[in-house]
Amino acid sequence: MENQETNQYKPNFFKKLIGSNMLRASLPIIGLIAVCFIFNILTKGSMWNSRKLILNQIYVVLISATGVFFIMSMGGLDFSQGSILGIASIVVCKLSGVNMLLAVIGGVVAGALIGAFNGFFYVNRKIKSFVVTICTMFLFRGFIKYMASNSPVAASMKVYDYDTTPVKLGLTLVVLIISFVAFRYTKFGINLKAIGAGEKAVKFAGVRTDRMKFLIYMLAGAITGLAAFVNIVKNGSATANVGNQLETQILIALVLGGMPISGGAKVKFENVIVGSLLYIVLNNGLIMMGLTTQTMQLIQGIIFLIFVALFADRENLTVIK
Amino acid sequence: MNDVRLEVKNVSKNFGITRALKDVSFKINKGEIRALIGENGSGKSTLTNSLAGIYQKDNGTFILDGKEVHPTNQVEANNEGISIIVQELGTLDGLTVAENIFLGHEENFVRYGIKNTAAMNRKAGELLKEYGFDRIKPSNMIENYNFEDRKLVEIVKATYFKPKILVIDETTTALSREGRDELYKQMKKVRDEGNTVIFISHDLPEVLEMSDSITILRDGDYIDTVNSSEIDEDGLKKLMVGRDITGGYYRADYGEKISDEVVMKVKNVTVPGLIKDVSFELHKGEILGFGGLSESGMHEIGKACFGASFDREGSVTLADGTEINDIPTAISHSIAYTSKDRDNESLVMNQSIRDNICLPSLDDLANKAHLLSDKKLNEFAATYAKKMSTKMQGVEQFVSALSGGNKQKVVLARWIGKDSDILLLDSPTRGIDIGVKQDIYQLMDSMRKAGKSIIMISEELMELIGMCDRIIIMKDGMISGELSREKDLNENSLIAKMV
Numbered sequence: 034m035e036n037q038e039t040n041q042y043k044p045n046f047f048k049k050l051i052g053s054n055m056l057r058a059s060l061p062i063i064g065l066i067a068v069c070f071i072f073n074i075l076t077k078g079s080m081w082n083s084r085k086l087i088l089n090q091i092y093v094v095l096i097s098a099t100g101v102f103f104i105m106s107m108g109g110l111d112f113s114q115g116s117i118l119g120i121a122s123i124v125v126c127k128l129s130g131v132n133m134l135l136a137v138i139g140g141v142v143a144g145a146l147i148g149a150f151n152g153f154f155y156v157n158r159k160i161k162s163f164v165v166t167i168c169t170m171f172l173f174r175g176f177i178k179y180m181a182s183n184s185p186v187a188a189s190m191k192v193y194d195y196d197t198t199p200v201k202l203g204l205t206l207v208v209l210i211i212s213f214v215a216f217r218y219t220k221f222g223i224n225l226k227a228i229g230a231g232e233k234a235v236k237f238a239g240v241r242t243d244r245m246k247f248l249i250y251m252l253a254g255a256i257t258g259l260a261a262f263v264n265i266v267k268n269g270s271a272t273a274n275v276g277n278q279l280e281t282q283i284l285i286a287l288v289l290g291g292m293p294i295s296g297g298a299k300v301k302f303e304n305v306i307v308g309s310l311l312y313i314v315l316n317n318g319l320i321m322m323g324l325t326t327q328t329m330q331l332i333q334g335i336i337f338l339i340f341v342a343l344f345a346d347r348e349n350l351t352v353i354k
Numbered sequence: 355m356n357d358v359r360l361e362v363k364n365v366s367k368n369f370g371i372t373r374a375l376k377d378v379s380f381k382i383n384k385g386e387i388r389a390l391i392g393e394n395g396s397g398k399s400t401l402t403n404s405l406a407g408i409y410q411k412d413n414g415t416f417i418l419d420g421k422e423v424h425p426t427n428q429v430e431a432n433n434e435g436i437s438i439i440v441q442e443l444g445t446l447d448g449l450t451v452a453e454n455i456f457l458g459h460e461e462n463f464v465r466y467g468i469k470n471t472a473a474m475n476r477k478a479g480e481l482l483k484e485y486g487f488d489r490i491k492p493s494n495m496i497e498n499y500n501f502e503d504r505k506l507v508e509i510v511k512a513t514y515f516k517p518k519i520l521v522i523d524e525t526t527t528a529l530s531r532e533g534r535d536e537l538y539k540q541m542k543k544v545r546d547e548g549n550t551v552i553f554i555s556h557d558l559p560e561v562l563e564m565s566d567s568i569t570i571l572r573d574g575d576y577i578d579t580v581n582s583s584e585i586d587e588d589g590l591k592k593l594m595v596g597r598d599i600t601g602g603y604y605r606a607d608y609g610e611k612i613s614d615e616v617v618m619k620v621k622n623v624t625v626p627g628l629i630k631d632v633s634f635e636l637h638k639g640e641i642l643g644f645g646g647l648s649e650s651g652m653h654e655i656g657k658a659c660f661g662a663s664f665d666r667e668g669s670v671t672l673a674d675g676t677e678i679n680d681i682p683t684a685i686s687h688s689i690a691y692t693s694k695d696r697d698n699e700s701l702v703m704n705q706s707i708r709d710n711i712c713l714p715s716l717d718d719l720a721n722k723a724h725l726l727s728d729k730k731l732n733e734f735a736a737t738y739a740k741k742m743s744t745k746m747q748g749v750e751q752f753v754s755a756l757s758g759g760n761k762q763k764v765v766l767a768r769w770i771g772k773d774s775d776i777l778l779l780d781s782p783t784r785g786i787d788i789g790v791k792q793d794i795y796q797l798m799d800s801m802r803k804a805g806k807s808i809i810m811i812s813e814e815l816m817e818l819i820g821m822c823d824r825i826i827i828m829k830d831g832m833i834s835g836e837l838s839r840e841k842d843l844n845e846n847s848l849i850a851k852m853v
Contacts, residue, residue: 061707133821218725220716231702237693238702238713238768239660239685298705 060343061307062290066313072318073281080314085198087317089267093118095262095309098283100214100253102305106216107228107249107286108296109155109162114283116173117254118276119149121261124178126188126271141258146326147173150252152247170280178273185270195266203262208256209306216302221272225249229296232271286312288299288340357415358645359384359550362517367400374400376574377414378686382519387541389582390662391558393787394759395745396571398554399441402521405552406438407431418518429458435518439525441758441785443696445484445496445504445511452492454476455511467683481514485540491841500649503535505516509540520544524758526560527785530648530813531849538564556787557653558587570594585696595789603792603798608841612823613638615770616673616778617807620659623668628654630669630831635775636807641798643822644811646852651831656778659809660684661690672827685714690769692762692810695779699767708735708749711768718772738745739774743793759790766797770795777801780811795821827851 072080080087097114104111121140126134147169156164180186216222227235228242236242265271290308293299315336319329360382367375375397375644382388390398399729404411404601407425415422415573418434425431428438437445442810445454452475454461465473471493478483478492487506496504498719505525517806521543523543526534540566541551555561561568562582568595577593615638623632629651631748636642644652657663661669661680670678678684693699700804710733712719736748742763753764762782769777798808798821812818827848835851837843 160604167677176443203680214725218727220720220726223716223726225710227702227705230697233698234700235703235713237660237681238693239682239700240713241682298702298709 037185043117053101056301058291060312061289062305065307065311065314068314068318072314072321073253075319076321078134080318083317083321087313089201091261091313092205092267093260093279094282094286094313095305097257097279098286098309099208100256101280101283102292102300102302103212103216103225103249104162104253104288105229105294106225106296106300107245107246108221108232109250110284111151111166111250112163112280112284113147113151113169114226114253114257115167115276115281116170116177117144118255118261118264118279119177119271120144120147120173121258122271122275123177123186123344124258125262125265126186129192129265130189132155133195136188136192137259137262137294138155140261140265144258144261145251145255148251148257151252155250156243156247166280174277175220175271175289176203176269177275181271181273181275183197185272187270188265188312192266192269201263201266202261208259212305213302222302226296226298226300229300230298248318282312286326288344289315291340291344293344294341298323357384358382359386359419359577361415361417362401362405363415363417365401365404365411365416367397367404367409369409374574375404378571378576379414380576382550382552385545385548385549386567387545387565388556389553389561389568391555391561391568391590391594392571392577393789395575395757396594398571400553400574402523402552402554404440405431405519406436406521408438408440427438432515432517433457436521437513437517438521438523439505439508440514441524441527441685443501443504444508446773447495447497449496450475450493451482451490451496451499451704454496454507455481455492455514457511459515478510479508479725484511486536489834502530502648504645506531506535506536508646509537510840513544514532515538516547517549519550519552523554524554524556527813528662534560540743551630556785556791558590558788559740561590562587572596572634572713577606581822588630593705594787602613602815603788608839610823616643619669619671621669621671623658623666623670625651625654625658625663625666628831629658629828630832632831632836633668634826634833636809638807638847639805640823641802641808641810643818643825644809645813645815645818645825645848646828647835648813650828650852652828653780654829656674656691656780656811658691659778660689660699662691675684683774685774688773688775689778690772690774690776691783692765692769692780693777694763694784696784698757700850701761703754704752706750707739707746707753707756707764708732708742710753711735711738711749711771714768714772734771737766738771739764740839742767743768759786762786762794763790766794770797775806777806777808778811779808781812781813782810783812783817791817815848818848819843819845829853 036147097118101111101114121143124143125136125140128139151169155162156161195335224235224240224245228245284310287304288294289311290304292304292308319332358381361470363379365375375550392398400409403409405416407427407430423434425434425436446457456474457476460469462468475492480489482488482492487510490499490503490507497505529537532561542554544551553565564737565582567579567581568590572594589727618636632655644655646652654663658666659678661678661684672678672687676687678687678689697703708731712735715734716726718843719730732749739746739749739819743761744763744767753761753806756764757785782794802808810818810822823839825848826833827835829852837847
C-alpha cells in the first residue's frame with residue numbers, strides 16, 4: 034500500500050516541477066549562469082577575456098529577436114528574418130555613401146516592406162505564417178545572392194566611424210527598453226499575448242486582430258532593418274551569405290530564453306534577453322572548446338529539443354499559426 | 355445486491371489547490387436513470403469525466419459490475435462499457451460522420467491494415483437509420499452538419515454499442531426541443547435494456563421528469579441521493595445550495611411602460627444563410643427577448659448587432675446616428691456582447707481572469723502616456739470579479755480552470771467593468787445552475803432599472819417569459835411574431851410562433 038502511494042506521488046511531483054512557472058522563469062537564468070561558469074572553467078578563463086568579442090556578436094541577434102518575440106507572442110512564426118537582414122544590409126550599404134541617417138531609414142523601410150509582404154500573405158491570404166515566411170526566406174535569399182554573389186556590396190568607409198560600443202549598445206538598449214515598456218506596460222503587450230492565447234475571443238473583445246497581426250509583421254521587419262545597420266557598421270559590407278541562418282539563431286535564442294513556442298499568456302520579455310545571451314555564450318563557448326561545426330550543430334540541436342520540450346505550453350495546444 | 359451497476363468509492367480529485375471532489379462515495383443500480391445535480395463547480399462533470407477516462411482521479415475506485423475499472427482515455431472507457439456525451443461539441447471536424455461514430459474503434463473495419471470505408475459507411479448508415487436519423491449521411495463530412503445534428507451523431511456514437519453506463523453531461527441545454535425528445539427516447543431505451551444512465555442537468559423540471567433517482571453534490575462533497583418521486587424542485591434547490599432560495603427568481607413587475615426612446619435601430623438586416631430582412635427597435639431600459647428554435651437564426655441577431663457578422667447587409671444604427679459595422683466601433687459605443695459559444699468567442703481560455711476582464715477596457719485604464727499599471731489592472735479585475743461573486747483563487751488564475759458558471763461571471767464582469775449601455779446576451783444562462791442564474795437575472799433587472807437596454811437571446815422559454823418586456827420570435831431566419839410582457843403569457847403561445 035505504502036509502495037503504491039509513493040509510486041503515485043513521484044510522477045505528480047515531477048509533473049508539477051516541469052509545469053511550474055518557477056521552473057519556466059528560473060531555468061534559463063540558471064542555465065545562463067551555469068553555461069558562463071562551465072565554459073570559463075573549460076576554456077581556463079579565455080572566454081571572459083574575449084568578452085568584448087562575444088558582446089559584439091550579440092547586438093544583431095538581440096535586436097532582431099525582439100521583433101520575432103512579438104510575432105511569437107501572438108502565436109506566429111517568422112523564418113524570413115535572415116533574408117530581411119540581408120536585403121536591409123544591402124540597402125544600408127548602398128545608401129551609406131549618400132547619408133548615414135538615410136541609410137538607417139532605408140534599412141528600416143526595406144525591412145518593414147518585406148515584413149508587410151509577409152503580413153499581407155499571412156493575414157489577407159490566410160496562409161500559415163511559417164509557410165509564408167519560409168517562402169519569403171527563399172525568395173529574398175535569391176535576391177541577395179543575385180546582388181552580392183559576384184562581389185560583396187561594400188558600404189561607404191564612413192560606417193566605421195559608427196563602429197563603437199556606445200553606438201551599437203546604445204541602439205540595442207533603445208530597442209530593448211522601448212519594446213519592454215510597450216510589451217509590459219501598454220495594451221500592446223496584453224493584446225499580443227491574448228491573440229496568442231485565443232484569437233477569436235480577442236476579436237470579440239474589440240481588438241482589430243487582423244490589422245494588429247499585419248502591423249506586427251511589419252514591425253518585426255523594421256526592427257530587423259535596424260539590426261541591419263548595426264550589422265553593416267560591424268562588418269562594412271554585405272556578402273551573399275549576409276544574415277544566413279539568423280532566423281534559426283533567433284528561434285533557438287528565444288526558446289532557450291524560456292519562450293513557449295505557441296506564444297500566449299506565459300510569454301515574458303525576459304525571454305528575449307536571457308535567451309539571446311545564453312545562445313551567444315553557448316555558441317562561443319563551443320567554438321572556443323575547438324569543436325567542429327558538425328559537433329556544435331549536434332549539441333545545439335539536442336539542447337534546443339530539450340528546451341522546446343520543457344517549455345512547450347501544453348495547456349495551450351493550438352497549432353502554431 | 356446484484357443489481358448494483360456502479361459503485362463510486364472514496365473518489366477524490368484535485369486541480370492544483372482546488373479540491374473538485376472530496377471523498378465521494380455512492381452506488382447506482384442497473385436499469386436506472388440517475389440524475390447528478392449540483393451548482394457549478396460542485397464536481398458533477400469532474401466525477402463523470404473521471405469515470406469516462408477524460409480526467410484521472412487522484413484517489414478512490416470505480417467498481418463496475420463488481421470489477422474495478424480505471425480507464426485512462428475514452429476508448430478504454432468504451433471498451434469497459436462506459437460512454438459519455440459531453441457538454442460541448444464531442445465530434446471532430448475533418449472526419450466523416452461514419453468516422454466520427456467509430457472513432458477509436460476503426461479496427462472493426464480494418465483488414466490487412468486497410469480500412470474498409472464502404473463497410474464503415476454501410477454500418478453507420480444502418481445505425482443512423484435505426485435511430486431514425488436518416489437525413490444524416492454517413493459519408494458526409496461532419497462539419498456540414500449543424501450543432502444539433504452533430505449532437506445526434508454523438509448520441510449514436512455513445513449508444514450504438516449498448517454501453518453499461520451512458521453519461522450525459524449537460525447535453526440538453528444545447529439542444530432544441532426535438533433534439534431533447536430524441537435524447538430522452540434514447541435514455542429510456544438504455545434504461546429499458548437494463549443499463550444505466552447518469553444524467554447531468556441544471557434544468558430541474560427536466561431532472562424530475564426524466565430521472566428515477568437524484569444524487570446531489572455540493573462543492574465536491576456528496577450530499578444525498580433521493581428518489582425523484584419523493585422530492586420537488588424547491589427541495590432539490592435547497593439540497594444543492596444548502597439553504598432556502600429566497601426571493602423571486604424572475605422579475606416580479608408587470609405593466610411597466612417601456613420608454614419611447616429608441617437606442618438601437620436594426621433595419622433590413624440580412625446575413626446570408628442565417629437571417630433574412632430583420633428589422634426591430636430596441637428601447638431604453640427594456641429587456642428585449644429573442645426566442646425560437648436554435649436554428650431559427652436568432653443567435654445571429656446578437657452578432658449582427660455587434661458588427662461581428664460576416665457579409666451582413668442592412669443597417670444597425672444607434673440613437674446618435676452611428677452605424678455599427680465592426681466590433682471595435684460597437685464596443686466604443688457602449689455595446690457589449692456575450693456569445694453562446696462562451697469558450698471560444700467570449701473568453702481567452704488560457705489567460706488570466708485579470709486580462710480577460712480588462713481586455714476591452716485597456717484604453718480606459720491607461721494613463722495619459724498610454725501606460726498601464728499592474729496594480730490598476732488587478733484592482734479593476736478584482737473589483738468586478740467580486741461584484742459578480744466569481745469563485746476564484748485570484749485574478750491571476752487562468753479562466754480555463756473555472757467552471758461554466760464562473761466563466762460566464764467573468765464574461766459579465768468584463769462588460770459591467772466596461773459599463774456598456776446596450777447588452778447583447780446570447781444564452782446568458784446556458785449550462786448555469788440556479789444560484790448563478792438567479793444572480794444573473796437580478797443583475798439584468800438592476801441594469802434595466804439603471805436605464806440600460808438588454809437583448810436576451812435564449813432557448814429557454816421560461817426565462818424569456820420571466821425576464822423580457824417584449825419577446826420577438828424567430829422562425830427560418832425571419833421574425834414570425836412579437837409578444838409583450840404579460841402575467842398569463844405561457845410557453846405554448848411562444849411555441850405556436852416558433853414552429
